[in-house]
Amino acid sequence: MEVLFTFVPKEHQQEMLKEEFPEVEFHFTYHDKSRLSDADVIVTYGEDLAAEDIEEAANLKWIMVASAGVEKMPHEAILEKGITVSNVRGIHKTPMAESVLAHLLAIKRSLPAIYERQQQKKWDRKIRSSELAGSAALIIGPGAIGGEIGRLLQAFGVSTIGCNRSGKQADYMDEMVSFDNILDALPKADTVISVVPSTEETRGMLGSAHFKAMKQDAIFMNFGRGDLVSDDVLVEALKNEEVAYAVLDVFEQEPLPEDHPLWEMENVVVSPHVSSHSGRYVERALEIFAPNLKKWLENNSDLTNLVNMEKGY
Amino acid sequence: MEVLFTFVPKEHQQEMLKEEFPEVEFHFTYHDKSRLSDADVIVTYGEDLAAEDIEEAANLKWIMVASAGVEKMPHEAILEKGITVSNVRGIHKTPMAESVLAHLLAIKRSLPAIYERQQQKKWDRKIRSSELAGSAALIIGPGAIGGEIGRLLQAFGVSTIGCNRSGKQADYMDEMVSFDNILDALPKADTVISVVPSTEETRGMLGSAHFKAMKQDAIFMNFGRGDLVSDDVLVEALKNEEVAYAVLDVFEQEPLPEDHPLWEMENVVVSPHVSSHSGRYVERALEIFAPNLKKWLENNSDLTNLVNMEKGY
Numbered sequence: 001m002e003v004l005f006t007f008v009p010k011e012h013q014q015e016m017l018k019e020e021f022p023e024v025e026f027h028f029t030y031h032d033k034s035r036l037s038d039a040d041v042i043v044t045y046g047e048d049l050a051a052e053d054i055e056e057a058a059n060l061k062w063i064m065v066a067s068a069g070v071e072k073m074p075h076e077a078i079l080e081k082g083i084t085v086s087n088v089r090g091i092h093k094t095p096m097a098e099s100v101l102a103h104l105l106a107i108k109r110s111l112p113a114i115y116e117r118q119q120q121k122k123w124d125r126k127i128r129s130s131e132l133a134g135s136a137a138l139i140i141g142p143g144a145i146g147g148e149i150g151r152l153l154q155a156f157g158v159s160t161i162g163c164n165r166s167g168k169q170a171d172y173m174d175e176m177v178s179f180d181n182i183l184d185a186l187p188k189a190d191t192v193i194s195v196v197p198s199t200e201e202t203r204g205m206l207g208s209a210h211f212k213a214m215k216q217d218a219i220f221m222n223f224g225r226g227d228l229v230s231d232d233v234l235v236e237a238l239k240n241e242e243v244a245y246a247v248l249d250v251f252e253q254e255p256l257p258e259d260h261p262l263w264e265m266e267n268v269v270v271s272p273h274v275s276s277h278s279g280r281y282v283e284r285a286l287e288i289f290a291p292n293l294k295k296w297l298e299n300n301s302d303l304t305n306l307v308n309m310e311k312g313y
Numbered sequence: 314m315e316v317l318f319t320f321v322p323k324e325h326q327q328e329m330l331k332e333e334f335p336e337v338e339f340h341f342t343y344h345d346k347s348r349l350s351d352a353d354v355i356v357t358y359g360e361d362l363a364a365e366d367i368e369e370a371a372n373l374k375w376i377m378v379a380s381a382g383v384e385k386m387p388h389e390a391i392l393e394k395g396i397t398v399s400n401v402r403g404i405h406k407t408p409m410a411e412s413v414l415a416h417l418l419a420i421k422r423s424l425p426a427i428y429e430r431q432q433q434k435k436w437d438r439k440i441r442s443s444e445l446a447g448s449a450a451l452i453i454g455p456g457a458i459g460g461e462i463g464r465l466l467q468a469f470g471v472s473t474i475g476c477n478r479s480g481k482q483a484d485y486m487d488e489m490v491s492f493d494n495i496l497d498a499l500p501k502a503d504t505v506i507s508v509v510p511s512t513e514e515t516r517g518m519l520g521s522a523h524f525k526a527m528k529q530d531a532i533f534m535n536f537g538r539g540d541l542v543s544d545d546v547l548v549e550a551l552k553n554e555e556v557a558y559a560v561l562d563v564f565e566q567e568p569l570p571e572d573h574p575l576w577e578m579e580n581v582v583v584s585p586h587v588s589s590h591s592g593r594y595v596e597r598a599l600e601i602f603a604p605n606l607k608k609w610l611e612n613n614s615d616l617t618n619l620v621n622m623e624k625g626y
Contacts (some may be wrong), residue, residue: 105415
């Protein structure tokens with residue numbers, strides 16, 4: 001039984017795995033696919049496997065993706081060979097929810113203006129701050145991450161509206177609306193936060209009509225995937241002041257091209273897809289992987305965080 | 314019965330007061346003390362009254378301070394004439410707690426680095442963020458504001474240690490320590506947050522020994538009063554890397570002099586005493602004032618938020 005990591009955990013994390021699973025042969029490599037043909041299990045960030053790799057990995061039965069999104073994986077090749085896929089859904093929830101709250105509070109409490117005045121050594125108390133308390137937020141994708149964002153927002157006295165495909169109740173949401181009825185909810189939201197993955201339904205889900213329906217002083221935050229809205233629609237909405245602020249961690253094209261207008265627009269924060277970063281990332285991924293591997297070795301394929309590759313999440 | 318405001322609420326707020334209290338003569342002025350001699354009640358931000366003003370205000374029985382600190386008031390003159398003082402303790406809690414969380418989350422989630430890269434149009438994902446979750450915070454002054462900070466920190470999975478004079482239990486604190494034993498608690502805290510007012514006990518409360526006792530990667534936040542620690546001690550501690558970060562909303566001398574070293578120090582945020590700013594400030598102050606005025610007119614002097622001018626809070 002061989003497990004191939006396509007990234008390299010810390011020394012002590014490698015040792016821990018070897019100790020816990022003496023019967024398993026672990027390979028920790030980076031950009032080196034020479035072990036592919038023998039691997040029974042691959043642990044990957046999900047961006048380094050092509051259809052040919054799946055072909056080559058004749059023994060491969062399970063891919064554990066140490067990421068939430070699987071859109072860069074070769075879906076057809078994986079489906080064809082009936083390979084099990086699991087991810088680390090949920091481990092992003094703490095760092096991502098903290099990032100969303102950080103950006104939102106920073107705007108409400110005028111941190112960009114405070115930092116700017118400090119650079120100018122300017123003691124200027126004419127800073128007009130507002131409050132998060134008492135506002136309303138629409139959370140597109142109230143799953144593990146969206147729910148954690150909702151939980152924290154509620155603690156700040158924010159009312160939460162969840163938006164998912166079915167409109168069925170989700171945790172930490174005061175109200176729900178379905179994807180189909182999102183236009184009804186947009187005018188109520190002071191903040192619109194998307195954390196949806198890239199699926200057939202979410203790609204291009206927000207068009208110019210959606211931005212026109214938002215409050216003019218709304219803050220739009222995309223922390224899911226960049227293809228939720230085209231950059232053109234977004235830039236246009238911002239130029240027309242249909243919303244007041246955009247905080248973007250994801251973009252149609254990443255890296256965001258150097259000459260892209262978003263870099264320099266007023267009231268836009270460009271975050272280079274780092275909202276899930278955390279010093280505790282691999283530690284948490286292994287906390288999900290180890291129990292799953294234990295099940296796998298016991299021929300129990302009811303793994304935590306299974307991914308349906310046909311649906312894409 | 315005359316009520317003199319030394320600041321000018323919005324038109325509709327003035328109208329509301331006049332409507333609710335037709336028997337009262339209101340004067341809303343700014344930097345104009347011509348009505349002092351007739352005022353029975355003064356509503357002030359607490360920075361514009363000198364001992365002579367108290368002398369001149371022959372009818373004055375009650376000063377409502379639309380601020381939390383009363384240290385700029387002429388204590389002796391007020392005590393001598395037995396004037397009732399009340400403040401708006403508590404209305405700062407929401408904006409201040411949001412500011413504290415904003416600054417803390419901004420540091421943990423690397424917002425200054427993200428903003429900087431955007432200015433350089435630099436897509437650089439090598440951003441090392443950490444998490445607030447799982448850390449410990451020491452809150453010096455776990456009253457209305459400190460308690461609200463504690464409540465929010467707990468929601469983020471932070472363990473809270475409250476520090477007050479007696480060491481008696483305070484809301485939203487997992488542990489308590491007395492002022493006298495603060496040195497025992499400092500080494501446990503990842504964040505040290507002060508929101509204490511300026512009193513005999515808190516002035517100069519933190520010396521260099523206290524900073525030496527803190528974790529080297531601790532974040533020190535002063536949102537109370539600048540005389541808690543001398544600027545020299547603070548600058549020295551930062552230079553010696555005894556703590557990793559300081560976020561300061563208050564200073565020994567305000568405005569902070571243009572040539573002060575704190576403006577330019579690495580890992581220091583200078584906020585120009587704006588953490589309590591909020592578009593809802595006067596609205597909330599009046600929500601405290603109006604019921605108090607009603608009591609006052611009914612000869613009920615058991616006002617909300619009475620201040621003991623001998624203690625200073």
